Amino acid sequence: MSQHVVSARPQVSPIVFSGFLGKAVLTLIPHSEADPVGILASLLSAFSAAIDNGPRVHYGTQTQTLSTWTVLVGNTGQGRKGTATRAALDIVRTALPDWSKATILEGCPQSGPAYVSTLADMNGTALMLEEEFADLLKVSARYKSMGKALRRSWEGASISNRTKEAVIQVDAPHVAIVGNVTPTEWASSIGKADKAGGTLNRFLPLYVERSKKIKLSEQISADDWAALIRPLAREFRQAVMTARNTDEVTVSPTALKLWDDKLSELIDGLSIGREAMEQFAARAADYVWRLSALYALADQRDEITTQDLEAAVGLVAYMCDSVTYLTPELSGGQSQESLALKIEQFVKGAGEEGVPATLLYRKFSLRASELQAAVAGLPTIEVTKSQGGRGRPALIYRYVTPITNEEMVDESADIEAPELVTPEIEEISEPVSVLAPLTDDEWEVIDTPTVFRESVHPTVVPVLSDDEWEEIDAALSVTPEPETLPEPEPVAVATEGPAVTKEAVLAYLGSPEGAKLLHGILANMLTGKTPSAPQSAPENPVRTAQAVTVGQAGKKVAPVPVVTFQPPTVELVSAA
Secondary structure, three states: OOOOOOOOOOOOOHHHHOHHHHHHHHHHHHHOOOOHHHHHHHHHHHHHHHOOOOOEEEEOOEEEOOOOEEEEEOOOOOOOHHHHHHHHHHHHHHHOHHHHHHHEEEOOOOOHHHHHHHHHHOOOEEEEEEOOHHHHHHHHHHOHHHHHHHHHHHHOOOEEEEOOOOEEEEOOOEEEEEEEEOHHHHHHHOOHHHHOOOHHHHOEEEEOOOOOOOOHHHOOOHHHHHHHHHHHHHHHHHHHHHHHOOOEEEEOHHHHHHHHHHHHHHHHHOOOOOHHHHHHHHHHHHHHHHHHHHHHHHOOOOEEOHHHHHHHHHHHHHHHHHHHHHOHHHHOOOHHHHHHHHHHHHHHHOHHHOEEHHHHHHHHOOOHHHHHHHHOOOOOEEEEEOOOOOOOOOEEEEEOOOOOHHHHHHOHHHOOOOOOOOOOOOOOOOOOOOOOOOOHHHHHHHOEEEEOOOOOOOOEEEEOOHHHHHHHHHHHHOOOOOOOOOOOOOOOOOOOOOOOOHHHHHHHHOOHHHHHHHHHHHHHHHHOOOOOOOOOOOOOEEEEEEEOOEOOOOOEOOOEEEEEEOOOOOOOOOOO
């Protein structure tokens, strides 16, 4: 396989922005100047810390903890390293406010004993944010106890410190780290021992730079930023709770076959022919599986799919390209390429004004022809002539961005990336949540505004305590039993009979028929028999209507006359 050399700013494969983690990054990046890789890396480290040390990934005979250590390498003011980390932590702090207060640590302890003691005080779990990552490397190189404690905690192995009073021990440390460093500090502070397989190869160094410049008038409001964060925090919290109840993350048969057939060879090829790079990337395969498991758990799954695996390989490949770009001497490339990259970094650090050619001559001890040859293959260097002044115009070297963030998204098919077997990814849709979503009005009732001191925006992001989250989750997860309605009471159905007036009754009783009926009633009362109505019909029947009946086949049959009887009118004569 040919030697892998990166001579320009590395490009990341779009597949790294898969699943919920990718959706979170793509939701925030239009409103942030941060590099999307920086937000993704910070979110991965924070998620690996939040799920605790329970979940492990199993592949073959190997078992890995999921602690993830990332380093954002970018120029001061242009890398937007802190902006990326704060954007990711806005999600974390909104989702897990109590956990964040107890677990997120600003800075890393500067000695082995202090590191062990700090972790013991924090119950063995910490998310460390180290803005002076170069200092951490120097301490690790100077004190063997510090380097040893870092390496063992990355593996989840016990660490201890013996004092005069007692032995302080942390049995199962669970640490995630997000570091920030400039390219110059990176190149100058890493020791040869670390390059050759020490502490440094536990980290994922990723090159970052500002994705775009957003005018102040075009930035979204604090309320709009909080509205973006809120649903992502809800889903992040649900993924963390699900992962904490997961012990084992397995690999699907199709993902395992993809690894055996192609991806393992791709990872090996990233460092073939470069002895120093091979030693530096000794943990590349381990990180592929750790990251794959995190992608799966973030989507609330306990099995690694081909998409999870390819996303992890894409990020590890970008890590190797970043190292080659930042420290070309590790790649075994030609000195001319190394010189070109150093010139590129120097010109980029000068900003929009650029660097006069004479300054570059003195800085790198070059002649004009040597400088032109060194930057001839760099698409990021633009050479112009100064305007105005006396004498011959001076040559000005300026840095130009080769690709914008919008082009990265819209023209991702043109980005050079490691060849991966990538299944067609469906458009990201809203995930199916176990909990019923809350409306904005419901959030307004239950939210308690809290000012985020380190937010990327001066925002007021609503957060809930863990107890409040648990109350809401419990309320939303209970399915109410159906109400049992009482049996309806029987209602007597009134039937209309023929209207009979008092006068008609009296008239009938005064008639001979009525008199006969009364006589029969009295006689029966004396003998105990039930009276019966007279069987004779009145003499004057009146036909009032005809009824039509319907047969079984729905046909009309012959009408049957309906007869009503009208009692005769009888005049009552009162007795004297």
